Amino acid sequence: DAKTTQPNSMESNEEEPVHLPCNHSTISGTDYIHWYRQLPSQGPEYVIHGLTSNVNNRMASLAIAEDRKSSTLILHRATLRDAAVYYCILKTSYDKVIFGPGTSLSVIP
Amino acid sequence: DTEVTQTPKHLVMGMTNKKSLKCEQHMGHRAMYWYKQKAKKPPELMFVYSYEKLSINESVPSRFSPECPNSSLLNLHLHALQPEDSALYLCASSQEVVYSNQPQHFGDGTRLSIL
Numbered sequence: 411d412a413k414t415t416q417p418n419s420m421e422s423n424e425e426e427p428v429h430l431p432c433n434h435s436t437i438s439g440t441d442y443i444h445w446y447r448q449l450p451s452q453g454p455e456y457v458i459h460g461l462t463s464n465v466n467n468r469m470a471s472l473a474i475a476e477d478r479k480s481s482t483l484i485l486h487r488a489t490l491r492d493a494a495v496y497y498c499i500l501k502t503s504y505d506k507v508i509f510g511p512g513t514s515l516s517v518i519p
Numbered sequence: 520d521t522e523v524t525q526t527p528k529h530l531v532m533g534m535t536n537k538k539s540l541k542c543e544q545h546m547g548h549r550a551m552y553w554y555k556q557k558a559k560k561p562p563e564l565m566f567v568y569s570y571e572k573l574s575i576n577e578s579v580p581s582r583f584s585p586e587c588p589n590s591s592l593l594n595l596h597l598h599a600l601q602p603e604d605s606a607l608y609l610c611a612s613s614q615e616v617v618y619s620n621q622p623q624h625f626g627d628g629t630r631l632s633i634l
Binding site: 444452511 | 523552560561562563564567575577609611619620622623624625626627628
């Protein structure tokens with residue numbers, strides 16, 4: 411079973427920030443938090459990952475709660491191309507990557 | 520553009536046919552994966568190869584037979600499939616299975632239809 415829970419769907423207006431939440435209350439000390447997204451008719455695409463500290467890259471930011479039981483993927487300015495299913499995944503060494511249902515993000519022009 | 524290339528993009532086959540799906544990466548990754556994805560569902564792991572050896576088989580039926588001829592190639596041989604095997608088959612790679620901070624790189628998949 412997936413170790414994370416996410417809302418089934420979210421909506422955002424174009425050019426506004428989007429905060430995608432993820433709960434992972436059973437996270438262990440060695441689990442990394444990974445985010446992927448899957449655009450229609452494409453394979454999943456890596457977005458960002460982190461362990462304890464907040465992380466930024468060209469695609470997004472990842473904010474990790476101090477107790478690590480939740481995290482938030484932040485898209486700073488949503489575009490129509492960001493409409494996708496976003497998956498939050500916990501990853502441990504040698505562990506299998508298990509995808510949960512993810513959050514389907516719709517971006518409204 | 521994806522760095523993991525899967526061929527063919529689409530495949531239609533009968534239940535008695537034998538076909539193969541191919542996956543190729545040239546990033547020097549030593550871990551490769553096969554996933555199955557049904558419509559509107561998340562990907563489900565099927566097989567994991569580490570250094571060209573099968574390390575995980577998620578109880579996949581024997582009509583699916585994986586093969587890793589070298590570190591850049593991953594095949595999935597199909598034989599006597601059932602209609603419920605129709606799905607998107609995704610290949611992925613990562614530097615090594617052992618490291619949890621390394622992302623997986625996915626191809627765009629082969630869409631398989633069984634008649």
